[in-house]
Amino acid sequence: MSAGEPTVVFDAVSRWYGDTVALAEVSFTLGPGVTGMLGHNGAGKSTALKLCAGFARPSAGTVRVLGADLSRDQRAYRDIGIAHDREGLWPHLSAHETVAALARLRGVRDPAAAATRALATVGLTDAAGRRLGGFSHGMRQRVKLAQALAHDPRVLLLDEPLNGLDPAWRRRVVELVRELGEEGRTVLVSSHVLHEVERMAPRVLVLVDGRLVARGTTAGIRDLIDDRPREYRVLSDAPRPLARELLAAGVVDTIALGPGALRVEVSDIHAFARAVAPAARRAGARIERLEPLGEDLESVFRYLQDRARGARR
Amino acid sequence: MLDRTVVSLVSRGILTGRRTIVLALLALLPVIAAVATTMGEAEPGTAWARLVQRLLIPVIVAFVAVVIGAGTVADQRDDGTILYLAATPLRRSTLAACAVLASWTAAMAIIGPSMLLSGVIALGGEVSASGLLWPLAGAALAALAYCAAGVLAAMLVRQPVVAAVLYILLWEGTVATWTPSAEQFSIAAYGRAIAVRGIEPVNAPEVGALAGGVVLIAGAIAATIATARRLTRTELP
Numbered sequence: 001m002s003a004g005e006p007t008v009v010f011d012a013v014s015r016w017y018g019d020t021v022a023l024a025e026v027s028f029t030l031g032p033g034v035t036g037m038l039g040h041n042g043a044g045k046s047t048a049l050k051l052c053a054g055f056a057r058p059s060a061g062t063v064r065v066l067g068a069d070l071s072r073d074q075r076a077y078r079d080i081g082i083a084h085d086r087e088g089l090w091p092h093l094s095a096h097e098t099v100a101a102l103a104r105l106r107g108v109r110d111p112a113a114a115a116t117r118a119l120a121t122v123g124l125t126d127a128a129g130r131r132l133g134g135f136s137h138g139m140r141q142r143v144k145l146a147q148a149l150a151h152d153p154r155v156l157l158l159d160e161p162l163n164g165l166d167p168a169w170r171r172r173v174v175e176l177v178r179e180l181g182e183e184g185r186t187v188l189v190s191s192h193v194l195h196e197v198e199r200m201a202p203r204v205l206v207l208v209d210g211r212l213v214a215r216g217t218t219a220g221i222r223d224l225i226d227d228r229p230r231e232y233r234v235l236s237d238a239p240r241p242l243a244r245e246l247l248a249a250g251v252v253d254t255i256a257l258g259p260g261a262l263r264v265e266v267s268d269i270h271a272f273a274r275a276v277a278p279a280a281r282r283a284g285a286r287i288e289r290l291e292p293l294g295e296d297l298e299s300v301f302r303y304l305q306d307r308a309r310g311a312r313r
Numbered sequence: 314m315l316d317r318t319v320v321s322l323v324s325r326g327i328l329t330g331r332r333t334i335v336l337a338l339l340a341l342l343p344v345i346a347a348v349a350t351t352m353g354e355a356e357p358g359t360a361w362a363r364l365v366q367r368l369l370i371p372v373i374v375a376f377v378a379v380v381i382g383a384g385t386v387a388d389q390r391d392d393g394t395i396l397y398l399a400a401t402p403l404r405r406s407t408l409a410a411c412a413v414l415a416s417w418t419a420a421m422a423i424i425g426p427s428m429l430l431s432g433v434i435a436l437g438g439e440v441s442a443s444g445l446l447w448p449l450a451g452a453a454l455a456a457l458a459y460c461a462a463g464v465l466a467a468m469l470v471r472q473p474v475v476a477a478v479l480y481i482l483l484w485e486g487t488v489a490t491w492t493p494s495a496e497q498f499s500i501a502a503y504g505r506a507i508a509v510r511g512i513e514p515v516n517a518p519e520v521g522a523l524a525g526g527v528v529l530i531a532g533a534i535a536a537t538i539a540t541a542r543r544l545t546r547t548e549l550p
Contacts, residue, residue: 050548050549053396053400054399054400055396055399055400055548055549056548056549057546057548071545072545074401074402074403074404074405075402076402077400077401077402078402080400082396082400084393084396086392086393086396086550087392087393088392088393088394088395088396088397089394089397090322090325090326090394092325092326092329093322093325101318101321101322102397102401104318105316105318105319105398105401105402105403106401106402107402147397
């Protein structure tokens with residue numbers, strides 16, 4: 001593989017299980033640096049990472065990592081570090097034994113020294129000799145990260161690496177992932193938490209229901225999300241006059257009237273925020289409650305999916 | 314073809330499992346049976362031959378080896394450790410061969426002492442090297458084939474340990490042991506064919522020891538190759 005070529009290539013990759021489509025015609029390429037893979041639970045992130053890692057074969061399309069199809073050619077694993085989301089580690093082994101054994105299998109010349117370095121990187125020097133069976137979830141997560149780093153890989157596939165970590169270690173791992181990207185490694189990190197991905201990755205892929213619905217800079221995706229139409233529920237003692245005033249102010253796109261409440265859709269959230277109190281005064285209405293609807297991540301992803309569908313049409 | 318680190322990781326996983334303790338207790342059964350034979354009227358040589366042909370190889374060896382073989386890969390898939398072994402530059406055939414070797418080593422660590430001890434007790438004053446080592450050789454090769462079959466089963470069925478137990482109960486321990494025409498489809502029969510070289514020909518299979526050894530080794534190799542192919546094609550959890 002020559003310099004400048006993408007290190008990870010997904011070309012029209014689909015993966016289905018019976019009638020269930022886990023991934024549908026997903027294409028992307030990755031080069032050095034950190035890329036976040038964002039999506040709600042069940043969006044296809046783990047399937048995509050599994051295909052990247054060579055643990056599954058695509059039903060259609062091709063996956064190449066460092067130019068190799070890992071499901072057929074295992075040699076490239078010398079240059080790939082994987083921290084998957086499964087808990088499994090050998091509970092009867094110490095952290096050092098585990099990381100050193102896996103480094104040895106990946107061709108590291110001095111696996112003991114590599115394990116010591118990797119465990120120091122994730123702050124487990126003091127616990128290196130302890131059995132993993134007695135480790136907390138967060139500590140095991142850090143061991144998984146250490147074994148992925150010990151053989152100094154060029155490509156890292158990290159599935160939800162912040163799961164189970166305490167806030168201090170979340171920050172440290174975010175920094176570590178950023179540093180790995182800055183060193184020129186290709187890092188693909190999956191998460192369902194947008195703000196975590198924002199802190200780690202300058203680029204992001206968004207998967208919804210197995211489809212790649214958005215990709216680009218993390219800031220760009222954030223803008224898309226911020227600019228999307230929002231829905232609010234306004235509880236008021238005089239919903240009809242309030243609705244009239246809001247429409248007259250031109251800050252809402254649609255209004256649905258219900259008993260004691262309005263449901264409004266707005267495109268410009270800032271204009272709506274400025275106009276809602278004066279409109280209530282003019283209408284002589286008292287706003288009892290103003291609550292956003294569809295602010296959960298799934299709704300955000302759904303919006304991106306609908307937007308992508310619209311673009312395809 | 315084999316990797317010491319993988320064999321060590323897999324072996325330690327097997328030996329620290331609860332299943333192994335249960336199987337080790339099961340392996341005490343022939344010892345108890347051997348003690349019982351010393352109280353009976355049968356000739357020591359005949360009693361030992363019966364023990365080998367009817368209990369040790371078709372039941373104890375089969376049960377211990379196939380359950381350990383099936384459990385090894387099933388446990389790795391369940392707990393996710395197989396993913397760490399798969400994410401290495403090792404060929405899938407190496408992983409399969411290491412799983413078989415580690416299973417066989419663990420199985421023999423349970424079967425070997427049980428077999429030797431029960432032989433010494435049953436034979437008493439008539440104990441001889443050939444009377445112990447031929448049965449042990451037959452058990453070792455049968456265990457190798459059973460382990461390989463168990464490892465392959467773990468790649469093919471969802472509940473490999475249950476399938477292995479049913480196989481032993483419904484086939485090896487009953488039909489194949491007592492029905493001469495079924496011998497050619499029984500792993501235990503080939504192991505018994507080797508064992509009979511050193512013991513009295515009680516319930517002896519018709520196949521020769523050399524043919525038995527060749528069939529068992531070839532079967533183990535074929536099952537290991539099939540496991541490697543399956544490992545390449547199967548989605549890991």
